[in-house]
Amino acid sequence: MLKVRNLSKSFSGNRVVDKVSFDIDKHQIVGLLGPNGAGKTTLMRLLTGFYPTKKGSILWSSNIKHIGYLPESNPLYSFLTPLQYFKFICSLKSIPTDLQSFEINQVINSCKLTTVYSQSIGTLSKGYKQRVGLAAALLGNPGFLILDEPTSGLDPKQIIDFRNLIKDQSKNRAVIISTHILSEARAVCDRIMIISRGQIVLDKSTSSIKNLEKKFLTLTNE
């Protein structure tokens, strides 16, 4: 589904992502763990195409039409309603006009936004804003979902709700979640990749990692 080979990215000579290689298959939830500044966000920006790939390669399987992306800060336009925002994203994703209403209704239902979709985004709670961001990422039924720190700033109930939402969405697609919360990675992900100083230092299934905290501290000790 996704093949990444020797992917690198530097800023002013400083290599932030260093020869990273991995494969991700369908229906997998992959947790990308690492301390702050390890290169998680840069790697995600490379995968989404925000940063062009200059060194290495990213190969998507041909059935992937869209990638859904939810950045760390969940940027939304506070002056729009979720409905207006979804229409905007549909147009940018080139979803045909006759399919847009169907797509929008589907994400409104799956992300439980039925009561707030015509309300201004600026007036929504943090939890609902996060759902709006996720719903926008899900438009066009993307085969791959990239979520950068999706639960940061949410209260415990919102975190549980959001984790369940992510698990639901992984039934139809692969998901890659960046986080530095180990318990979250363990609760949600099938597979964990630890990134440190731009390199993948561990890539294993969650069930095969016995002491994640210890392993994380050992591998990311800078």
Next chain:
Amino acid sequence: MNKIKAIAIKELLFFSNSPFGYLYLLIVLTISHWLFLSDFFVNNLSSYDSLFNNLYYLSIFFIPVITMNSLADEKKQANWEVILSLPVSDLELLIGKFLGILIYSLTSLLLLAPAIVTVFILGTPDIGIFFSQLIATILLFSAYISAGIFFSSLTSQPLLSFVYTFSLLLLNNLIVSQSVLSRFPPALAQLFHFLSLSSRVSIVSSGLVDLTNIFFFFSWVSIFLIASSLILKKRQI
């Protein structure tokens, strides 16, 4: 084309869904009419010269106000990260923003209708000159907006973008005043005059809507939009 249209509509919604958009139009409307009516009956001329000249000067301040958020805020809030991860080119984003802001700025022309109708009722203004002045305004707004978008692409601070754009537009107008031009060697003065938007606008609004001047404005807009796309390509956050 649908993506450009969607981005332009989103820009328009920014102005129509926020108090800022209405406040801006109200201020432009009030100041334009106040300046126009303050000397209209004294001059006793059925002409729009004073109305449009005031608008040209006001736009030096007001266009940077409406362009300052265009890219700076997208960068600050990280919205551009979402948009540019979608199948949208940098140029589509810029053209969409340019058209959205241009359409919004032209609504201020619609609000000048009371002044325009008043002159039509009281006298017989030259219709040809009136249309030339309208074309000159559209060309000038386009040029100012493209410069505003360019400076907005350089920073993630809207206020800085405003200061840069305002400074350039002010300089572009001041540099062709006789008192400034007379201090430069003739060749340089001629170059400044050639590059100045205000001298081109005076020519177009006087009724000389020729291809050379239209091409000049078109080039100005293209250069600034292409320069903005080169800045965006760097993806500097």
